[in-house]
Amino acid sequence: MGRCSDAKERLMDAALDLIWKRSYGSVTIDQICEKAGVKKGSFYYFFESKSDLAVAAFDVDWEKSGKPKWDSWFSATVAPLDRLRTLFDFTYEAQAQLKKDTGMVPGCPCFSIGSEIGTQDEKISGKIQEILQRYIRYFESAIRDAQADGSLPPGDAPSQARCLYAFFEGSMAQARIQNDVEYLRNLSQNALAMLGAKSVTQAA
Secondary structure: HHHHHHHHHHHHHHHHHHHOOOOOOOOOOHHHHHOOOOOOOHHHHOOOOOOHHHHHHHHHHHHHHHHHHHHOOOOOOOOOOHHHHHHEEEEEEEEHHHHHHHHHOOOOOHHHHHHHHHOOHHHHHHHHHHHHHHHHHHHHHHHHHHHHHOOOOOOHHHHHHHHHHHHHHHHHHHHHHHHHHHHHHHHEEEEEEHOOOOOOOOOO
């Protein structure tokens, strides 16, 4: 059972990596199996299709990696605007490191895959929408708390969260398209300025 469990995990890891750095449509099941070091027959033991694999991989990645990071960044013990700053600064640094290591800025995997096949595959579309809505709720909680403590002016927090998230993902999409991490360098300052923050300077 240990080998089976490991094979399933390796398939999910390989799928996320290949799809993120290339595209969903261009990556084949054969390529995923090759990268994972798993025979194709084993793939079909665990998953009925590439779509099922992608959905499972997103779920596991969220629970293992995504949720712990976002919960930490957006903890109620962190000042509201610092939650946003931390996310934006991490994004720039992570994408800059990927550009250095691989020569490319991959952007956000969920947004990239959702844009590519969101109207073609209901399973993946539903999963991507679910994940992106989670992100928006984190943004909304930070904006509400910042409005409550006076670091942001009063406003429509849900609408502002959607707009801010669109700016965030749009910036990453531009960075991916242009393969230029400079589109992300000033995320914090520009995002907080959009919200009307009293100070857009990173706290010392």
